[in-house]
Amino acid sequence: MRQVSMDVITQAIAFVLQGQNLCALIAGTIYGIIIGILPGLGPSAGMALALPLVLKWHPATALIFMGALYKCSNFGGSITAILVNTPGDASNAATILDGYPMCEKGRGGVALALSGTAAMVGGTIGMICLIFVAPFLADFALRFGPAEYFLTALLALSIIAAVVQGATIKGIISAGLGLMLSCVGFDVITGHLRYTFGWTPIEDGIPLIQALIGLFAVTQALVLAESAQSISRIGKLTGGFWEGVMTYFKHPYAIIRAAAIGLFVGILPAVGQSSAGLLAWAEAKRESKHPETFGKGEPEGIISSETSTNACMPGDLVCTIALGIPGSVGAAIFLGIMIIFGVIPGPLIFTEKADVIYSLFIALILTSFILFLVGITVARHFAVVTLLPNEIIVPVILVISLLGSFAIRNLMADVIISLAFGVLGYIMLKGGFTPVPLLLGMVLGEMVERNYHRALMISGGSYSVFYSSTISKILIFLTLLSLAGPYLGPIWKRLTQGGK
Amino acid sequence: MLKNLTKLFTFVFASGIVLILISPLSNGADFPKKPVKIIVTADAGGGEDTEARGIAPYAEKHLGVRVMIENQPGAGGKIAFEKFQKTEPDGYTLITYTFPKSIIIEYMGKTNYRTKDFTPVFAWSRGNQLLVVHADTWKTFDEFLKTAKAKTLSGGLSGRGSTTHLAGLIAIDELGIKVNWVPYEGAAGSTSALAGKHLDFTICLATSAIPLIHAGKLRPLMLFSDRRDPYLPDVPIPKDIGFDITALPAIRGAQAPPNTSPSIVKVLEEAFYKAVREPDYIEWAKKRKMVIHPLNAQEFGKAVAEAYPNVEKFKEMFKEQ
Numbered sequence: 001m002r003q004v005s006m007d008v009i010t011q012a013i014a015f016v017l018q019g020q021n022l023c024a025l026i027a028g029t030i031y032g033i034i035i036g037i038l039p040g041l042g043p044s045a046g047m048a049l050a051l052p053l054v055l056k057w058h059p060a061t062a063l064i065f066m067g068a069l070y071k072c073s074n075f076g077g078s079i080t081a082i083l084v085n086t087p088g089d090a091s092n093a094a095t096i097l098d099g100y101p102m103c104e105k106g107r108g109g110v111a112l113a114l115s116g117t118a119a120m121v122g123g124t125i126g127m128i129c130l131i132f133v134a135p136f137l138a139d140f141a142l143r144f145g146p147a148e149y150f151l152t153a154l155l156a157l158s159i160i161a162a163v164v165q166g167a168t169i170k171g172i173i174s175a176g177l178g179l180m181l182s183c184v185g186f187d188v189i190t191g192h193l194r195y196t197f198g199w200t201p202i203e204d205g206i207p208l209i210q211a212l213i214g215l216f217a218v219t220q221a222l223v224l225a226e227s228a229q230s231i232s233r234i235g236k237l238t239g240g241f242w243e244g245v246m247t248y249f250k251h252p253y254a255i256i257r258a259a260a261i262g263l264f265v266g267i268l269p270a271v272g273q274s275s276a277g278l279l280a281w282a283e284a285k286r287e288s289k290h291p292e293t294f295g296k297g298e299p300e301g302i303i304s305s306e307t308s309t310n311a312c313m314p315g316d317l318v319c320t321i322a323l324g325i326p327g328s329v330g331a332a333i334f335l336g337i338m339i340i341f342g343v344i345p346g347p348l349i350f351t352e353k354a355d356v357i358y359s360l361f362i363a364l365i366l367t368s369f370i371l372f373l374v375g376i377t378v379a380r381h382f383a384v385v386t387l388l389p390n391e392i393i394v395p396v397i398l399v400i401s402l403l404g405s406f407a408i409r410n411l412m413a414d415v416i417i418s419l420a421f422g423v424l425g426y427i428m429l430k431g432g433f434t435p436v437p438l439l440l441g442m443v444l445g446e447m448v449e450r451n452y453h454r455a456l457m458i459s460g461g462s463y464s465v466f467y468s469s470t471i472s473k474i475l476i477f478l479t480l481l482s483l484a485g486p487y488l489g490p491i492w493k494r495l496t497q498g499g500k
Numbered sequence: 501m502l503k504n505l506t507k508l509f510t511f512v513f514a515s516g517i518v519l520i521l522i523s524p525l526s527n528g529a530d531f532p533k534k535p536v537k538i539i540v541t542a543d544a545g546g547g548e549d550t551e552a553r554g555i556a557p558y559a560e561k562h563l564g565v566r567v568m569i570e571n572q573p574g575a576g577g578k579i580a581f582e583k584f585q586k587t588e589p590d591g592y593t594l595i596t597y598t599f600p601k602s603i604i605i606e607y608m609g610k611t612n613y614r615t616k617d618f619t620p621v622f623a624w625s626r627g628n629q630l631l632v633v634h635a636d637t638w639k640t641f642d643e644f645l646k647t648a649k650a651k652t653l654s655g656g657l658s659g660r661g662s663t664t665h666l667a668g669l670i671a672i673d674e675l676g677i678k679v680n681w682v683p684y685e686g687a688a689g690s691t692s693a694l695a696g697k698h699l700d701f702t703i704c705l706a707t708s709a710i711p712l713i714h715a716g717k718l719r720p721l722m723l724f725s726d727r728r729d730p731y732l733p734d735v736p737i738p739k740d741i742g743f744d745i746t747a748l749p750a751i752r753g754a755q756a757p758p759n760t761s762p763s764i765v766k767v768l769e770e771a772f773y774k775a776v777r778e779p780d781y782i783e784w785a786k787k788r789k790m791v792i793h794p795l796n797a798q799e800f801g802k803a804v805a806e807a808y809p810n811v812e813k814f815k816e817m818f819k820e821q
Binding site for chain 1: 543544545546547549550553557570571572573574575576578579582608609610654659660661680681682683684685688691692693695696698699710711712714715716717784787788789818819
């Protein structure tokens with residue numbers, strides 16, 4: 001493993017603190033937050049649109065700008081996810097689950113504080129890990145073949161068992177529906193179209209963000225329209241920003257767990273941030289002493305999902321920078337930008353372009369702190385939208401969310417998809433179904449199915465491929481543990497208490 | 501009075517007809533008068549999008565009007581192609597994509613558009629397919645071929661029905677080997693699986709493999725092309741080692757809707773031709789390791805016509821039977 005010399009790092013810090021770089025960093029942060037708040041624009045579109053602007057800049061300055069933009073658009077998406085139940089990007093899916101219910105309790109400001117603090121802490125933990133162990137992590141990620149990916153997805157799905165505790169049947173129905181929906185569209189393995197009924201807009205599969213917008217924003221608008229109050233049911237805001245920051249640091253165990261999940265999911269190529277947030281949320285719920293509060297405005301839910309998503313982004317960059325394999329769509333665009341600036345990814349990058357890479361890393365850490373500052377100065381004031389009367393906020397949510405749904409592909413059909421999912425979400429809500437298993441099913445279904453096929457194609461039909469490697473064995477063990485957990489927990493408790 | 505009104509009406513009516521009759525004639529002369537839109541059939545940030553945004557400012561300079569990019573992703577570009585077939589052929593809306601993916605889509609399912617109906621304008625780049633193996637395995641193509649003839653190897657694909665798949669099918673057909681194809685949803689998946697030794701080889705566009713080759717994880721064995729790649733000068737092409745494999749390069753360029761008038765095409769073609777010769781543009785392409793390979797409207801049209809029989813021949817293989 002390559003040693004990082006302190007010299008390189010101090011030089012990088014000095015470089016980032018130069019006037020032009022600091023300006024680029026702040027500009028990238030603000031631009032990123034705005035892109036994140038705007039409906040339908042995520043990090044990918046944001047970076048592609050800003051590219052012509054920075055083409056003539058110094059490579060390191062340009063990468064600092066793009067890195068800050070990439071990181072911060074996530075935070076912008078969290079703001080809308082928390083306040084009006086509209087995710088800016090698929091990565092904000094899990095933040096909605098507890099963020100919005102907190103707003104209903106009048107604690108929108110606290111929720112935003114948690115999200116801002118999580119961006120700072122999660123991002124910093126992720127970046128520090130990235131700086132010191134990136135080359136090693138990249139080699140580890142390559143050992144994941146189709147069989148290992150399949151088992152990872154299976155492990156992730158097994159978490160549903162914990163999520164649905166209490167309402168098992170309804171939870172399993174919801175998860176099954178999610179898995180069924182993930183089958184729709186072009187089958188990458190066989191080349192056939194499935195369940196599209198000749199409708200071209202779903203040939204790529206049900207578009208995830210459009211479905212999310214329907215399931216959360218549209219459903220919520222329908223619910224809000226039923227009463228003449230405001231999002232904040234008590235009609236005022238309680239709890240200040242600092243209360244949120246304090247609450248965050250009261251959960252050190254949840255923070256470390258979420259950061260570890262985020263980092264792990266991040267380094268696996270082709271597993272996105274949406275899974276990172278959802279998995280950390282579900283894991284927190286399972287470990288919690290009061291799992292019933294999750295999804296009803298539990299601060300720990302936001303802490304977990306946001307810390308994990310923010311730690312995921314540096315993980316995403318590991319394979320992108322060390323090997324040139326992008327971990328997500330956003331990372332793919334970042335990779336393209338690096339190549340344009342003559343920073344060719346590969347293990348040699350850490351010695352050949354050490355100045356550029358380490359100044360990027362330092363800048364990303366600094367961005368985390370600036371994001372936090374923006375959070376305490378500006379973002380908290382956004383919480384007042386939760387006090388607006390429903391007559392005003394419902395049309396606004398509908399217009400903004402459907403506009404976002406349209407803007408992603410410039411397609412009217414996507415608005416129809418969002419509306420359909422809105423109705424589905426409404427029916428599920430009234431019937432007492434939770435949408436979380438459905439989401440997990442939709443996000444993980446493809447990964448399970450495709451990698452199962454690939455593993456068997458490579459092995460020539462032999463099932464031994466699923467348990468031959470050490471990583472596979474560990475994953476199988478964890479999956480069994482996760483499935484049996486809800487039943488073993490009480491027994492374990494009885495045994496230990498009986499011992500006393 | 502009434503007579504005068506009738507006269508006036510007749511005059512207006514007649515001049516209206518005359519205007520309608522002469523307007524198509526004036527099309528080429530005063531084109532373009534408003535911004536030109538280029539439709540990208542994929543998401544912002546991908547290869548197609550980056551190349552379109554790369555050439556736009558230079559085309560803008562020579563057209564004298566703004567050139568805008570609009571992304572219409574979905575169904576591998578099918579949504580955009582269907583819409584484009586019915587677009588007004590006034591030269592203000594163009595489309596760019598990785599040719600020949602549109603033809604493959606025609607053969608994979610039912611479509612209402614035909615790529616041969618689109619009016620070719622200009623192509624700026626070509627990408628060639630590369631056969632890569634893990635750096636710890638075969639050193640030369642001959643060694644690879646010897647093993648491939650003895651047993652069925654697993655080959656990674658960046659997608660079933662992709663331009664890469666087509667190139668792969670053509671190659672194994674000519675080499676007389678059997679391959680167990682494993683499709684992924686992009687080159688990132690198939691190249692990283694190869695770097696982790698989960699596959700025996702992968703075929704992908706040269707630009708997608710360059711970072712991993714640079715990283716020392718992968719070794720390129722053959723470039724499916726009729727000329728070597730300036731960015732990979734040491735990699736042999738089929739001709740060098742005595743094979744005759746039809747090269748079907750991935751071409752990126754602009755096309756206009758069906759029945760666009762030749763005078764408009766000429767204006768656009770000229771602007772793009774001047775754009776690819778701008779030193780700044782050439783410098784930009786070099787950084788991206790993109791091979792500039794200009795094709796004029798006529799040559800682009802010829803490439804379209806030649807691609808059809810190749811796709812037709814392998815159409816059954818795009819889907820698993």
